[in-house]
Amino acid sequence: MTDQLTHFNDQKRAKMVDVTDKAVTHRVAIATGQIHMHQETLSRIHEGKIKKGDVLAVAQVAGIMASKQTSSLIPMCHLIPLTGVDIHFKDNGIDTITVKAKVKTKHVTGVEIEALLAVQTTLLTIYDMCKAIDRGMLITNVHLVEKDGGKSGHFVYRKEV
Template sequence: MSHSLTHLDHHGHAHMVDVSDKSPSKRTATARGVLTMKPETLSKILAGGLAKGDVLATARIAGIQAAKKTSDLIPLCHPLMLTKISVDITQLNECQLEVLCTCALSGKTGVEMEALTGVSVAALTLYDMCKAVDKGIVIENVQLLQKTGGKSGDWSAKNEPN
């Protein structure tokens, strides 16, 4: 496995990687992010007590839309025909929500950026919808949890040294 920066050509210039000779394979990626907020903010979210409406449903939809638009946001990403996007938001404790985004396709390039973009935009949407009651919400620990498929094979954050 090469550890070179694939988005740089032999002159060091940024370029889009040519994947035309790669064989399609099933690829998945899951990313996560954590939001920390006041306990009363989380209570309002879970009770549906915010003026902007169903915060969790809106954040899930925003995450799905963002994953589909990743190549419009990240300059060297390939446009992908995703076959699955899921955004799950769960309560970790009295002041934290976890956002997970999983993307999948059968194709020539991975979906890590799509999963990370989905998590990021879902988290930003949660912040946007809750900022009127809690401007101190912190979005943290956005990271890739795992990916499967492709030339480099499977990878998991669990297997990485700290």
């Protein structure tokens, strides 16, 4: 971890980091998160019985779209040309859906925020589509799983014990 704050100018005001001189490298980030719901809600998602439509298909597209809009939503993020976004779903068959987003680029800065935003938006879309039957859904455990590329190298999330 570095102590140098790179998002402040010489007047101690916020700035976007200058990445002009950074090398173009292949970069990838993987993020994950979960949404917990009533068992009946998950069953209805699987059975295609949610009135708003195919929950996972819509959520997947929403997550991909969100990743491409990151710099419009997060003030200090650079506009990054993404070369790939893939979102996967896994559930426990009872009451929880886990979302995993993998985002790639060949650029001068990483795509961690793009992956995290993809996960958050995917989860929020699931919530939105199911809220009429389950307002008590809980979004949890959203975090960066892994990132690679760039000067800071490879990172893998390790839960503190």
